[in-house]
Amino acid sequence: MSGRERGGRLVVVSNRVAVPGESRAGGLAVALQATLEEFGGLWFGWSGRIDPLRSGRLREQQAGDIRYATIDLSRRDHADYYNGFANRSLWPLLHFRMDLVDYSRETYAAYRRVNALFAEKLAPLLREDDLVWVHDYHLIPLAALLRERDVRCRLGFFLHVPMPSSDLLAALPQHGRLFEGLSAYDLVGFQTTRDLERFQDYVRLFGRGNVIAPGVLETAGGRRLRAGAFPISIDTALIARQAREAIDKASVRRLRDSLSGRALAIGVDRLDYSKGLPERFRAYERYLQRHPEQRGKLTYLQIAPVSRGDVAEYRALRQELEQLAGHVNGGHAEPDWTPMRYVNRNFAHPTLTGFYRLARVGLVTPLRDGMNLVAKEFVAAQNPADPGVLVLSSFAGAARELDRALLVNPYDLDGVADAIASAMRMRHGERVERWRAMMDTLLAHDIAAWRRDYLAALAEA
Ligand SMILES: O=P(O)(O)OC[C@H]1O[C@H](O[C@H]2O[C@H](CO)[C@@H](O)[C@H](O)[C@H]2O)[C@H](O)[C@@H](O)[C@@H]1O
Numbered sequence: 001m002s003g004r005e006r007g008g009r010l011v012v013v014s015n016r017v018a019v020p021g022e023s024r025a026g027g028l029a030v031a032l033q034a035t036l037e038e039f040g041g042l043w044f045g046w047s048g049r050i051d052p053l054r055s056g057r058l059r060e061q062q063a064g065d066i067r068y069a070t071i072d073l074s075r076r077d078h079a080d081y082y083n084g085f086a087n088r089s090l091w092p093l094l095h096f097r098m099d100l101v102d103y104s105r106e107t108y109a110a111y112r113r114v115n116a117l118f119a120e121k122l123a124p125l126l127r128e129d130d131l132v133w134v135h136d137y138h139l140i141p142l143a144a145l146l147r148e149r150d151v152r153c154r155l156g157f158f159l160h161v162p163m164p165s166s167d168l169l170a171a172l173p174q175h176g177r178l179f180e181g182l183s184a185y186d187l188v189g190f191q192t193t194r195d196l197e198r199f200q201d202y203v204r205l206f207g208r209g210n211v212i213a214p215g216v217l218e219t220a221g222g223r224r225l226r227a228g229a230f231p232i233s234i235d236t237a238l239i240a241r242q243a244r245e246a247i248d249k250a251s252v253r254r255l256r257d258s259l260s261g262r263a264l265a266i267g268v269d270r271l272d273y274s275k276g277l278p279e280r281f282r283a284y285e286r287y288l289q290r291h292p293e294q295r296g297k298l299t300y301l302q303i304a305p306v307s308r309g310d311v312a313e314y315r316a317l318r319q320e321l322e323q324l325a326g327h328v329n330g331g332h333a334e335p336d337w338t339p340m341r342y343v344n345r346n347f348a349h350p351t352l353t354g355f356y357r358l359a360r361v362g363l364v365t366p367l368r369d370g371m372n373l374v375a376k377e378f379v380a381a382q383n384p385a386d387p388g389v390l391v392l393s394s395f396a397g398a399a400r401e402l403d404r405a406l407l408v409n410p411y412d413l414d415g416v417a418d419a420i421a422s423a424m425r426m427r428h429g430e431r432v433e434r435w436r437a438m439m440d441t442l443l444a445h446d447i448a449a450w451r452r453d454y455l456a457a458l459a460e461a
């Protein structure tokens with residue numbers, strides 16, 4: 001279904017916008033870029049820029065069929081809305097980390113203020129037959145604020161992060177007003193059926209609403225809305241092709257040569273506590289201790305671009321990881337072998353796909369993750385004749401579809417250590433058989449299927 005066939009224009013709204021020329025890690029931007037490249041349309045959100053004085057300066061540009069309309073944020077709004085309520089209250093809460101939630105009330109006001117500003121700037125750009133697709137926890141109240149401005153077009157929401165259990169959600173002082181805001185959307189989408197079920201529980205137990213049928217909800221105010229699970233995915237065929245071609249890139253060749261014939265384990269994550277990096281580093285050390293027969297046979301490369309670096313918890317994590325990487329190498333390196341390499345740089349997608357393809361083991365062990373596109377990219381990038389093995393946390397949304405990976409509990413260091421060793425030992429036939437099953441799933445459920453399914457459901461909602 002192309003934009004033209006569907007009739008209305010697609011309008012995507014997200015805090016993070018992949019404005020042309022900006023390269024930042026993050027699955028949401030990667031997936032939405034692919035969606036707009038297919039359909040064309042308008043992408044509205046934060047410009048990524050800080051204005052020293054005030055929020056709201058509108059920037060517009062066109063690239064191909066995509067029109068970008070973005071607004072700058074003031075230093076204060078960036079601090080209180082993005083670093084504050086979104087990333088110090090909602091992010092930890094939605095990743096099951098009540099211990100890290102900032103419960104102070106001030107930042108919630110900024111969160112509402114910036115959502116109101118988004119509504120004010122976006123409303124005049126909308127046409128009645130637009131399909132508006134709002135993304136993620138930064139913008140939960142946006143639909144209600146647009147409706148207050150008489151916006152009548154269809155409004156959909158997609159939550160990229162997990163939906164935790166209702167008891168956890170209820171720990172947030174503003175939970176009632178905040179999650180009630182979802183009822184102004186026509187369709188609310190989640191990554192997995194577990195997330196959907198937990199949301200339905202919340203609506204029943206704390207929202208005074210009803211679940212009429214699975215995926216059909218009635219709010220306390222009597223409004224009906226749809227909810228569903230739409231697992232996000234990747235452009236599987238494109239990544240497979242990029243990976244094949246990347247193997248001739250200089251950076252990929254240099255990595256291969258530097259391994260001196262040793263196997264490679266790779267991890268690629270934003271530097272975020274949800275990704276389970278300290279646990280992973282410790283599990284790798286445990287692997288070195290528990291499997292001395294494999295000593296010196298594997299080199300672990302962890303790519304971890306700095307993310308949300310103004311937030312105290314993220315800065316503390318960075319320090320912790322630097323110490324841990326030093327500890328692992330200090331305790332286990334040989335004059336001619338460093339067990340792990342830890343890199344805080346951001347790499348372009350085509351280069352990453354080449355790195356994935358070189359790896360014998362993909363380490364994706366978040367403590368909680370909405371989906372985790374890296375897990376899917378790792379599988380898509382493998383050489384069909386000699387695929388690597390994915391070690392995947394059961395607590396990533398991706399584990400639902402990639403169930404032929406070696407599934408692990410990221411807190412169970414011995415279990416992760418043994419899974420790495422099994423991946424190293426796994427025979428060719430089993431590697432091919434597991435990879436084929438996962439690759440078939442990813443070919444059938446790629447990014448095009450995700451947006452098609454979601455937009456079809458929104459058009460019908
Ligand atoms: O925009 P940032 O603050 O720099 O953070 C990057 C993105 O992180 C999160 O990504 C999520 O979306 C992915 C795609 O659906 C999913 O695979 C992953 O599990 C999620 O963590 C965040 O939800 C986005 O809003 C951010 O843009």
Ligand SMILES: O=c1ccn([C@@H]2O[C@H](COP(=O)(O)OP(=O)(O)O)[C@@H](O)[C@H]2O)c(=O)[nH]1
Binds near residue numbers: 024025026028269374
């Ligand atoms: O140096 C990097 C590190 C990551 N990524 C991309 O960032 C996305 C991360 O998405 P994921 O869903 O795994 O996690 P998120 O960061 O969104 O929580 C993936 O497409 C990665 O390929 C990238 O382009 N360069």
